[in-house]
Amino acid sequence: MFRRHLLSLALGATLALGTGAAQAQDEFIVVQSTTSTQNSGLFDYILPMFEEKTGIDVRVVAVGTGQAIKNAANGDGDVLFVHAKPAEEKFVAEGHGVSRANVMYNDFVIVGPPADPAGVAGMSDVVAALTKIAETQAPFASRGDDSGTNKAELRLWKEAGIDAQSSSGEWYRETGSGMGATLNTGTAMGAYIMTDRATWIAFGNKGDYEIAVEGDPKMFNQYGIILVNPEKHPNVKIDAGQAFIDWVLSDEGQAAIASYKVDGQQLFFPNAGG
Amino acid sequence: MRDTVMDIRAESAVAAQPLLEARGVGFSAGGQPLIHGIDLGIEPGRRTLVMGANGSGKSLLLRLLHGLLTPSSGQVLWRGHAPDRGARRAQAMVFQRPVMLRRSVLANLNFALKVHGMAGRARAARVQEALDMARLSDLASHPARVLSGGEQQRLAVARALMCEPDLLFLDEPTSSLDPASTQMIEDLVNAAHARGVTIVMVTHDLGQARRMGDEVIFLHAGRVAERGPLHQVLGAPRSEAARAWTQGRLYTGTPH
Amino acid sequence: MFSFGDIMAEALGLILTWDRDLSEIVLLSLRVTLTAVAISCLIGLPLGAVVGAFRFRGRGTVTVLLNALMGLPPVVVGLFVYLMLSNAGPLGILGLLYTPTAMIIAQTILVTPIVAALTKQVVEDLHGEYAEQFASFGLTARARVAALLWDARYSLLTVALAGFGRAVAEVGAVLIVGGNINHVTRVMTTTIALETSKGNLELALALGVLLLGLAVIVNAAVMALRASAVRAAYA
Numbered sequence: 001m002f003r004r005h006l007l008s009l010a011l012g013a014t015l016a017l018g019t020g021a022a023q024a025q026d027e028f029i030v031v032q033s034t035t036s037t038q039n040s041g042l043f044d045y046i047l048p049m050f051e052e053k054t055g056i057d058v059r060v061v062a063v064g065t066g067q068a069i070k071n072a073a074n075g076d077g078d079v080l081f082v083h084a085k086p087a088e089e090k091f092v093a094e095g096h097g098v099s100r101a102n103v104m105y106n107d108f109v110i111v112g113p114p115a116d117p118a119g120v121a122g123m124s125d126v127v128a129a130l131t132k133i134a135e136t137q138a139p140f141a142s143r144g145d146d147s148g149t150n151k152a153e154l155r156l157w158k159e160a161g162i163d164a165q166s167s168s169g170e171w172y173r174e175t176g177s178g179m180g181a182t183l184n185t186g187t188a189m190g191a192y193i194m195t196d197r198a199t200w201i202a203f204g205n206k207g208d209y210e211i212a213v214e215g216d217p218k219m220f221n222q223y224g225i226i227l228v229n230p231e232k233h234p235n236v237k238i239d240a241g242q243a244f245i246d247w248v249l250s251d252e253g254q255a256a257i258a259s260y261k262v263d264g265q266q267l268f269f270p271n272a273g274g
Numbered sequence: 275m276r277d278t279v280m281d282i283r284a285e286s287a288v289a290a291q292p293l294l295e296a297r298g299v300g301f302s303a304g305g306q307p308l309i310h311g312i313d314l315g316i317e318p319g320r321r322t323l324v325m326g327a328n329g330s331g332k333s334l335l336l337r338l339l340h341g342l343l344t345p346s347s348g349q350v351l352w353r354g355h356a357p358d359r360g361a362r363r364a365q366a367m368v369f370q371r372p373v374m375l376r377r378s379v380l381a382n383l384n385f386a387l388k389v390h391g392m393a394g395r396a397r398a399a400r401v402q403e404a405l406d407m408a409r410l411s412d413l414a415s416h417p418a419r420v421l422s423g424g425e426q427q428r429l430a431v432a433r434a435l436m437c438e439p440d441l442l443f444l445d446e447p448t449s450s451l452d453p454a455s456t457q458m459i460e461d462l463v464n465a466a467h468a469r470g471v472t473i474v475m476v477t478h479d480l481g482q483a484r485r486m487g488d489e490v491i492f493l494h495a496g497r498v499a500e501r502g503p504l505h506q507v508l509g510a511p512r513s514e515a516a517r518a519w520t521q522g523r524l525y526t527g528t529p530h
Numbered sequence: 531m532f533s534f535g536d537i538m539a540e541a542l543g544l545i546l547t548w549d550r551d552l553s554e555i556v557l558l559s560l561r562v563t564l565t566a567v568a569i570s571c572l573i574g575l576p577l578g579a580v581v582g583a584f585r586f587r588g589r590g591t592v593t594v595l596l597n598a599l600m601g602l603p604p605v606v607v608g609l610f611v612y613l614m615l616s617n618a619g620p621l622g623i624l625g626l627l628y629t630p631t632a633m634i635i636a637q638t639i640l641v642t643p644i645v646a647a648l649t650k651q652v653v654e655d656l657h658g659e660y661a662e663q664f665a666s667f668g669l670t671a672r673a674r675v676a677a678l679l680w681d682a683r684y685s686l687l688t689v690a691l692a693g694f695g696r697a698v699a700e701v702g703a704v705l706i707v708g709g710n711i712n713h714v715t716r717v718m719t720t721t722i723a724l725e726t727s728k729g730n731l732e733l734a735l736a737l738g739v740l741l742l743g744l745a746v747i748v749n750a751a752v753m754a755l756r757a758s759a760v761r762a763a764y765a
Binding site: 030035038039044059060061062073074075076178179180181184202203204205233235 | 622724
């Protein structure tokens, strides 16, 4: 009796494994991308349109930009879709990518608690705001994970001439995790947090936080798309990957991006031509 | 090289060959010698009792003879040769506490036959014989481990005998059983002896010894203190150790 | 801010409005974890039984190693499997990265030491009882392992459940090697992580309640099987 049960269990498991192997029925590509595009819901919105049109299944691995670039450099993906222009250009220069194209942009904002301990609410000069935060030693939660947002934030500290990382563990707190986790942590500790606007709008655990600093051109956040270089990584699906890039950059794809709204707000602004 | 010499010696002694023979068998554990160079032979068809005080090495000797333990010195011979797989299959052992698999009575019997190499078809009849012999037919489908102590030991004896061993070892098989259960075990063993099975049994029980023994090997402190026919060793012991034991005294001296 | 009632209502809502996406995630979780546990048992049961039943050189080392591997951090296993299966790695040619198979491999590595180490303990205890009788029977090594595993089968069910618990609750390894790809490698734990990062804490917790329910069902099913069979042959 027992033996029979065990057998059927093993059989079921083997069957399950078998269907897993058979699942690669349709053509698919792997896109290494970032948490902001995923968490904001953009991919859930635009990918079905592309899949319906081409029959190509797009599998998104959403990690920090730093990790996405490393994964793609290992050849584990066909397309890279991230937001850290200097790192993307380096990726192409090193031969891992074919070429880079602008897709869309949004902007970063700094969100903070209503008490506004650093007195930065309503500012639009991000460098001045960061300087004030550092001077008042108001808590600031950083991603600290080499992501696109993290890179942009570190660039802004540098511009302000502040070595925030030397205060790490004091008022400057590196969570070492994704945007969502950092927002969860940062809001709980009453810290200022720099986030991309799309993730913030779509974020479900805002509490009483509000946008404190926005509108500085320095907080411009550009997304780019790159086909992983098939010469370096022969497993790359050139045609399907290129088809996806072409569609994202096409009028149709750009319109799709522009039409994605959360709470009536547009999250990403296409700029493929730019 | 040494083995070859021994073998040749064994061949030449084939006339009055014992079934099982210990030659200078010694055993130490943790640097402590427990059995000291024992020489003895077990004649076929006899019922030999191993007796002695607690700690005299009875159970150890039984395990050395059966091959469950490897001697630290000397060797045990089966029909004049080093024991092989055939020797293992020609012997069986019943332990003081019956070891029952976590299976039914029937499955315990089947397991022993299967291990013994008997084909599936022949097993059924043999298993039924064993069940009848142990008077456990009604309990065949019960888990063996819910049986009473006496039933389990009957099953253990039947399981050992169903493989038709030439030699059956028993290590105090009835020491924790009531008189009725003891009687049934003794009947099973004596019936097997009547069919020609050689018996080597450890016992503490004088009454049982009188009912079951042809001869006695009396151990003291890991040595054979005395060996002889039952009535002599128990009735008129020559060794101080056996005499003390039959009189219920504690003996601490060294024999010989 | 959060109430237990809200979370239970959310969980109930999930069950009432059960949709295809949720089925997919739940079924994939079960498929990956049960397959990994089955493979772990195929490897870990005999391995544990051999270590438990036989004395050999290096036995102590193997035991320490197995016990230590029980505490392997899932993230480390995930990284290791990623490096193996990455297109830049030695097994990249197999194209298994970001597939359920990769997740099964990672969980198998996580669970096998647990199954082996616990099996070793169970079998060692049982062997202490059986050893002399088996030696008297003249059992071969293979027959000895088979008999010990069979006789320990009900304790070993609990061992398998321990492995299941570890695998089904694990997120670190499957996230790295599976990539949490929607409709492909998204399982309950990675969904919970994702919803947490989206700030949807009630939904994440409701999914957690569902996962707990799933674990309860699997455990109850196995225990019922055990109870029904244990009466037949065990004491």
